[in-house]
Each structure stands twice: as C-alpha cells, then as structure tokens.
Amino acid sequence: MPQRLDDDEIGRRLPDGWERNGDEIVRIYPFDDYLDGVTFATRVGEVADEEFHHPEIRIRYDEVEVRLTSHEAGGITDTDLRLANLFDDERR
Numbered sequence: 001m002p003q004r005l006d007d008d009e010i011g012r013r014l015p016d017g018w019e020r021n022g023d024e025i026v027r028i029y030p031f032d033d034y035l036d037g038v039t040f041a042t043r044v045g046e047v048a049d050e051e052f053h054h055p056e057i058r059i060r061y062d063e064v065e066v067r068l069t070s071h072e073a074g075g076i077t078d079t080d081l082r083l084a085n086l087f088d089d090e091r092r
C-alpha cells in the first residue's frame with residue numbers, strides 16, 4: 001500500500017488546478033451545462049472503479065467537485081496524485 005506523502009512532496013507534485021485541504025486534494029471543475037457535469041462525474045467514477053480508488057464527487061448545477069484521499073493510508077499518497085491526473089485527462 002502506498003505511503004503517505006510529506007508536505008513538500010505533495011506541494012511539489014500537486015497537479016495544476018488542484019488544492020490541498022488537510023488530508024485531501026480537491027479540484028472544482030466548472031460546467032456550463034449540468035448534464036455535461038453529470039457525464040464527467042460518470043467518467044471520473046469509471047476511472048476510479050478501474051483503479052479501485054474512489055473519490056468523493058459532488059455534482060452541483062454549474063460545477064463538479066472532486067475530493068481525493070487515501071483512507072487506508074490516512075492521508076495523501078501517490079495514488080491520489082495519479083488519479084488526479086487521470087481525472088484531468090477526462091476533462092480535456
């Protein structure tokens with residue numbers, strides 16, 4: 001199981017657009033169309049299920065919020081950073 005990363009490494013490797021919030025990393029993706037956000041959330045869920053690493057996803061009328069943490073490790077790991085990049089790839 002991946003180990004928790006230290007503050008320096010998280011700061012160095014956090015992908016653009018993501019923020020650190022304690023033991024989580026968070027990104028808000030804006031959408032003009034609600035159903036585009038729903039579709040994106042579904043794609044995020046599919047990637048998460050393939051990787052067996054599950055974010056919290058909140059779908060609002062004009063944005064989707066994605067939160068990642070590694071529950072078992074009790075913090076932010078390489079898996080969270082890797083998934084953040086994969087989710088960003090779904091947005092492009």
Ligand SMILES: C[C@H](O)[C@H](O)[C@H]1CNC2=NC(N)=NC(=O)C2=N1
Nearest residue numbers: 052053054055069070071072073
């Ligand atoms: C039992 C545990 O839920 C599984 O090993 C996986 C499932 N998805 C998971 N998702 C996240 N975000 N963190 C985990 O530690 C995790 N563990």
